[in-house]
Amino acid sequence: MSEARGSCFEAGSNLLRLEKVLALVNDRFDAVTGEERVPLAVSLGRVLAADLRAVADLPGFDNSAMDGYALRHADLPGPLPLAGQVAAGHRPPLVPPGHAVRILTGAMLPAGLDSVAIQEEVHLLPDGRVDLPPDLPLGANCRRAGQDVALGALLLPAGRTLRPADIALAAAQGWDSLPVRRPLRVALFSTGDELREPGEPAAPPAIHDSNRYLLRALLARQGCAVTDLGILADDATLIRRVLAQAAENHDLVLTSGGMSVGDADHVRPAVEALGALSFWKLAIKPGKPLALGRIGGAVFCGLPGNPSAVLVTFLLVARPLIQRLSGARVENPPRFAVRVGFAHVKKAGRREFLPVRLGQGADGSSIAQPLTGMFTGMVQADGLLELAEEREHLAAGDLAPLLPLT
Numbered sequence: 001m002s003e004a005r006g007s008c009f010e011a012g013s014n015l016l017r018l019e020k021v022l023a024l025v026n027d028r029f030d031a032v033t034g035e036e037r038v039p040l041a042v043s044l045g046r047v048l049a050a051d052l053r054a055v056a057d058l059p060g061f062d063n064s065a066m067d068g069y070a071l072r073h074a075d076l077p078g079p080l081p082l083a084g085q086v087a088a089g090h091r092p093p094l095v096p097p098g099h100a101v102r103i104l105t106g107a108m109l110p111a112g113l114d115s116v117a118i119q120e121e122v123h124l125l126p127d128g129r130v131d132l133p134p135d136l137p138l139g140a141n142c143r144r145a146g147q148d149v150a151l152g153a154l155l156l157p158a159g160r161t162l163r164p165a166d167i168a169l170a171a172a173q174g175w176d177s178l179p180v181r182r183p184l185r186v187a188l189f190s191t192g193d194e195l196r197e198p199g200e201p202a203a204p205p206a207i208h209d210s211n212r213y214l215l216r217a218l219l220a221r222q223g224c225a226v227t228d229l230g231i232l233a234d235d236a237t238l239i240r241r242v243l244a245q246a247a248e249n250h251d252l253v254l255t256s257g258g259m260s261v262g263d264a265d266h267v268r269p270a271v272e273a274l275g276a277l278s279f280w281k282l283a284i285k286p287g288k289p290l291a292l293g294r295i296g297g298a299v300f301c302g303l304p305g306n307p308s309a310v311l312v313t314f315l316l317v318a319r320p321l322i323q324r325l326s327g328a329r330v331e332n333p334p335r336f337a338v339r340v341g342f343a344h345v346k347k348a349g350r351r352e353f354l355p356v357r358l359g360q361g362a363d364g365s366s367i368a369q370p371l372t373g374m375f376t377g378m379v380q381a382d383g384l385l386e387l388a389e390e391r392e393h394l395a396a397g398d399l400a401p402l403l404p405l406t
Helices: 018-028 164-172 211-221 236-248 267-274 307-325 376-380
Strands: 035-039 068-071 082-086 100-103 115-118 154-156 177-181 185-191 225-232 252-256 276-281 289-295 298-303 336-340 351-360 366-370 383-387 399-404
Touching: 018 307, 154 164, 185 211, 185 236, 211 225, 211 252, 211 307, 225 236, 236 252, 236 267, 236 289, 236 298, 252 307, 267 276, 267 289, 267 298, 298 307, 307 376, 336 351, 351 376, 351 399
Parallel strands: 082 100, 185 225, 185 252, 252 298, 336 366
Antiparallel strands: 035 177, 068 100, 068 115, 276 289, 289 298, 336 399, 351 366, 351 383, 383 399
16 A cells, blocks of 8 residues: 655645645655556556566568568669569568569568569569669668567566557567556545536536546546545535545545535545545645545545646646556656737746637647636636746747647
């Protein structure tokens, strides 16, 4: 199970910059998931548990990169008589000196042949010989054994979240199964007498529970095994019992909102009674409050209650935490510079993330335009414009980094 180093989870009372938060996550949490071996066909999105090294050269033999004619470079300029044909998947013939052979893409080069002239540059003469380009470079259009991957080379490091191309590489090496980390077990719940499930009536002052569905979708993208505990009523005894039970067989307990000191907010005292809890005040907007703690062997994470803040804090903090607990490499999402089409003023001291949609300027470049609306801003956004702590003014035409949401 994860071990919190130092004194509980405390990080001080000052606003924490994002880099400090990520450093704390990296320092205070370790992988909690065990290992298993799964068939290659179902390994997409899983976290690799061990380094994969090449067990064979790729390509495994010298072969032709094009349809054409294979020859010994020393036999140029020709013309040369043909000594047969070789196709992919077939053993090549022996080719006498002073001869060429018709060869197809991917076919194994006959012994001693070292160059391939593509068929568009070769003329077949009436006597059956081939007229070859005299300036053909040595080794032209040939793929050498081990040119792409050499035997013993590191192919995929432990902690990598497997992508489609990774699966293809593993298949090319002949593996039919891979060692991966067990999926992180996450218990997810919402609290509040005002919440209703989608599909149920939600007459005012009731509202439908959206955060839990947002988080469940985000967790699915991370490959987590999610137990949805549903909506818990504002009942202190019930919440404490459910939290204690969830911590027994989950690695992470996740919720949003309900962490204030109000009379009806029972999550905070329940976590404090069962384990440890601390609040990190993040220097980001939206998403200032973040609760982290532990209940028994499980990590507890409480995100803000505002849906846009849930999305931002999950992407920036909860996702790296999940990657760390899952044994995955913690990846810093890429940012791309875009030109903005609006002006904006902010206070210094907090990093701000603005939902924007990308349009096209007169010169064809991407222009970021602002979005408003708690839900529609998330839905319509191509990404989040990131404004650094020190930045106070943004003018139309300025460049700013964009964190993509896709």
